[in-house]
Amino acid sequence: MAASVLDHRYMAAAIRLSRTHQGLTGTNPSVATLIVKDGVIVGRGVTAIGGRPHAETQALLEAGEKARGATAYVTLEPCAHHGRTPPCANALVTAGVIRVVSAASDPDERVAGKGYAILRTAGIEVEENVLRAEAADYLAGYLIRSSKKRPEVTLKLALSSDGFIGDKGHGQVAITGPVSRAQVHLMRAESDAILVGIGTVLTDDPLLTCRLPGLEARSPTRIVLDSRLRLPLDSSLVRTAGTVPVWIAANAEADSAKRQALEAAGCRILATETDCGATALPELLDDLAAQGMATLMVEGGATVAGSLLQEDLVDRLALFEGLSAIGSEGGVVVPALRSHMARGFNLSHEYRFGEDRYSEYVRPL
Numbered sequence: 293m294a295a296s297v298l299d300h301r302y303m304a305a306a307i308r309l310s311r312t313h314q315g316l317t318g319t320n321p322s323v324a325t326l327i328v329k330d331g332v333i334v335g336r337g338v339t340a341i342g343g344r345p346h347a348e349t350q351a352l353l354e355a356g357e358k359a360r361g362a363t364a365y366v367t368l369e370p371c372a373h374h375g376r377t378p379p380c381a382n383a384l385v386t387a388g389v390i391r392v393v394s395a396a397s398d399p400d401e402r403v404a405g406k407g408y409a410i411l412r413t414a415g416i417e418v419e420e421n422v423l424r425a426e427a428a429d430y431l432a433g434y435l436i437r438s439s440k441k442r443p444e445v446t447l448k449l450a451l452s453s454d455g456f457i458g459d460k461g462h463g464q465v466a467i468t469g470p471v472s473r474a475q476v477h478l479m480r481a482e483s484d485a486i487l488v489g490i491g492t493v494l495t496d497d498p499l500l501t502c503r504l505p506g507l508e509a510r511s512p513t514r515i516v517l518d519s520r521l522r523l524p525l526d527s528s529l530v531r532t533a534g535t536v537p538v539w540i541a542a543n544a545e546a547d548s549a550k551r552q553a554l555e556a557a558g559c560r561i562l563a564t565e566t567d568c569g570a571t572a573l574p575e576l577l578d579d580l581a582a583q584g585m586a587t588l589m590v591e592g593g594a595t596v597a598g599s600l601l602q603e604d605l606v607d608r609l610a611l612f613e614g615l616s617a618i619g620s621e622g623g624v625v626v627p628a629l630r631s632h633m634a635r636g637f638n639l640s641h642e643y644r645f646g647e648d649r650y651s652e653y654v655r656p657l
């Protein structure tokens with residue numbers, strides 16, 4: 293039986309549920325399961341904080357005997373491996389589910405099609421790729437880390453009405469309003485790490501934490517590209533390194549006394565073989581993925597943004613456009629932004645945040 297309008301509706305609900313633990317499940321993706329029997333949701337589950345138990349286990353626990361003869365909606369192919377929990381595919385079989393509707397296949401080589409095979413072998417009807425693009429939007433970090441061995445890179449830019457990201461010599465200028473700023477903080481909360489260049493730190497002295505009430509504990513690891521270790525010891529980042537991690541990507545040859553001082557202040561130094569210009573980025577991203585990071589948000593400045601675009605390392609562009617103009621005299625631009633956008637990015641979301649316009653562009657996965 294092909295996917296119906298109702299299947300799409302339940303899957304959309306499952307995808308929304310999966311978002312609730314986005315950024316909280318460690319190296320595991322946040323996925324969700326709904327168990328539906330006779331038109332009623334009898335069980336729901338989302339990957340637990342920390343990554344386990346998996347979504348299916350929890351949904352089946354809630355459904356109990358009602359899972360027999362039911363349909364399960366899963367945003368990711370159920371696992372087939374004995375990891376720290378038994379395989380979810382087997383749990384669905386044992387519970388007597390008769391149909392599984394899935395959004396995306398799991399690229400983890402321990403699963404990769406084996407989850408579906410277990411279900412089908414047991415006589416369960418499996419419908420794949422239902423709302424795949426919508427699910428992949430939330431699973432992007434996990435899917436990109438699995439296939440490209442680097443985190444998903446989201447480039448966030450605040451643009452003035454005349455297309456500039458800053459005003460030379462004026463430090464931090466307010467381009468967007470409070471609703472946009474709250475949204476940026478939410479994006480920070482859902483990211484594993486946030487990256488800026490040392491130039492941005494020296495002019496703006498940013499904190500880069502999530503300061504939304506109740507979500508303060510969800511600040512991402514803050515990473516600075518700083519080949520020569522120019523990060524001031526009295527910067528906001530270093531002063532808060534004991535509470536929210538600060539990692540510094542520096543040249544292996546950088547000043548060792550400064551290195552020791554930064555380490556003593558709680559920062560972690562990631563030594564790169566190359567200078568911290570564009571050439572160091574692939575190496576750094578590789579390293580972050582190896583340490584389990586799946587989502588990286590980039591907040592500045594123009595050089596880092598330009599290099600990432602130039603190297604084809606941006607997966608998602610989050611553009612916040614404000615109403616005020618900066619003027620071409622001091623206006624800072626991201627080199628070739630529009631021409632990069634014209635190649636391979638598709639508009640995925642558009643919202644109004646207060647008076648600002650928000651547009652999000654993604655590269656199809």
Ligand code: AOF
Nearest residue numbers: 321339346347370371375376377380400
């Ligand atoms: C599921 N349901 O909710 C999630 C899954 O270390 P483990 O044993 O927890 O396995 C991690 C892998 O499980 C991860 O790489 C991915 O393949 C899958 N995630 N699978 O059936 C879930 N989060």
Ligand code: ZN
Nearest residue numbers: 346371379380
């Ligand atoms: Zn599982």
